[in-house]
Amino acid sequence: MTIAIVGAGLGGLALARVLHVNGIDSVVYERETSRDARGQGGMLDIHSGQRALREAGLIERFFEIARGEGQDMRLLQPDGTLLLQEDTPEDAPLDRPEVDRADLRNLLLDSLPAGVVRWGRAFESAGDGVLRLADGSSAPYDLLVGADGAHSRVRALLTDARPEHIGQNVVEVGIPDVDRTHPGLATMVGRGNYWVLGDGMSLAAQRNGDGRMRIGVSFYHTGEDWFATSAIPFDDPAAARARLIELLSGWDSRFTALIEACDDTVVPRSIFTLPIGLTWASKPDVTLVGDAAHLMPPVGEGANMALLDGALLGLALAARPGDFPAAIEEYEREMFDRTGAAARMSADMQELLMSPDAAQKLLAFFQPG
Structure with missing residues (x-):
């Protein structure tokens, strides 16, 4: 079975890695020309996504690059009033450590065999088991996974929802x-x-x-x-x-x-963002992970959900190597429930941040009661 993954972000790479750990080959098609073609953004708060890194066999290496001190928090008002200061003890567990997105992506990239990621290969269209790329080339697939981010082009194969x-x-x-x-x-x-x-x-x-x-x-x-x-x-x-x-x-x-x-x-x-609780009718040969499936406000859940998507889809495919359609349905049922809850929580946090008394509400969030 040929598995084609479009996009070398966290979700697509987590999927490729978990498949590799379970002896299943895949190919990742990435439009960027190299891993250093552009900046990868800032720090990420990785909490629930740690499960994905464990399934990928990378948790110890993750802890080596994670910053426990990144869990510190300072909250202020525009006039300079300090409302909250939380400093993380040196021996605190790495429950929600921060990690540079580029470092995490490189960890995943370095864990894959050479040639799995095909750089400079932009997705153009797909259908009838053929992936067509912008450079005029094509490739066969039995399963196509859209891991191509917020403005995913693969998403249109499953839903007309737009950010x-x-x-x-x-x-x-x-x-x-x-x-x-x-x-x-x-x-x-x-x-x-x-x-x-x-x-x-x-x-x-x-x-x-x-x-x-x-x-x-x-x-x-x-x-x-x-x-x-x-x-x-x-x-x-x-x-x-x-x-x-x-x-x-x-x-x-x-x-x-x-x-x-x-x-x-x-x-x-x-x-x-995409609509909260977005779902689609399952198809046997295409699915989505990460922001392509459930773009959320940037309040700390998106990267974790993408990592989990990739890992859990990989595990579902490994558990049903002869029945990819059933594996996709199983993955999507769990993913819809899990990410729908995360999207609702993220929307609530976004509403808090946009409220007139956001600082006081955020203080109450971190110090309830």
Whole structure:
């Protein structure tokens, strides 16, 4: 049986790895030309996804690259009031450690035999057991797995659902080598998650595994076209930083100092989600994992669900090597229940973050009662 996986993200790679561990071959088709073709984003909070890494035989190596101190939390209001500070003891269990997305992806990539991932092979279309690629080539498949992310093209083979904008737009900036270049700001932010919430906005800061501090400034209750009307000149990084500081008018000067210290990487990012509880009629030769199946607000569940999708689909296929359609149905039933619950929880958290008193509600979330 020929298994074709479209997309070398966390879900697709977890699937390929669990299949490999169970003696089943697969091929991963990835449109990017190499693993380093683009940045992979910031830190991930890996909790339930640890099960997938255990099934993949990679949990010990994961703990070697994970950052337990990334579980630290600081929560503030725009006027500088510190509402919450939680510092993780050195001997605390790695229940929710942070890991650099690029490091986790490399761990999965390095665990696969050479040639499993075919770089520079963009998906064009599929049908009748033939995968057609943008370079004009084709390949046969018995099972096609769409692991091609938020704007999946494989998804159209199963459902006409499309991602919808949720009223949040984020500007991502960063400070390179922050401990050396701005030690005072590094100390202020600390080792883990640093949140400032209020005025319909948030500022989230966290250092990456490579020493870069990644900062996201979110603007809530904004439309899909907000970047076009925000007067942020993304083609002029210095002016873009100045405009961000202007939009944060009235915020404590320590927060605007973070923006002033950033380099010239300024990235706009609009946030989309798929409908909560999305399902489809099972087909015997195609299914989805990760954001292709259940795109959620970015509040800590998406990567974990993608890892679990890949691992649990791999286990289902290994348990029914002669009956892929039954394995797919079994996987999808469990996946719909599990990710539907995660999507509802993520939507509740997103609603909290977008509320007028978000900081106080988040404080109550972390310190109930």
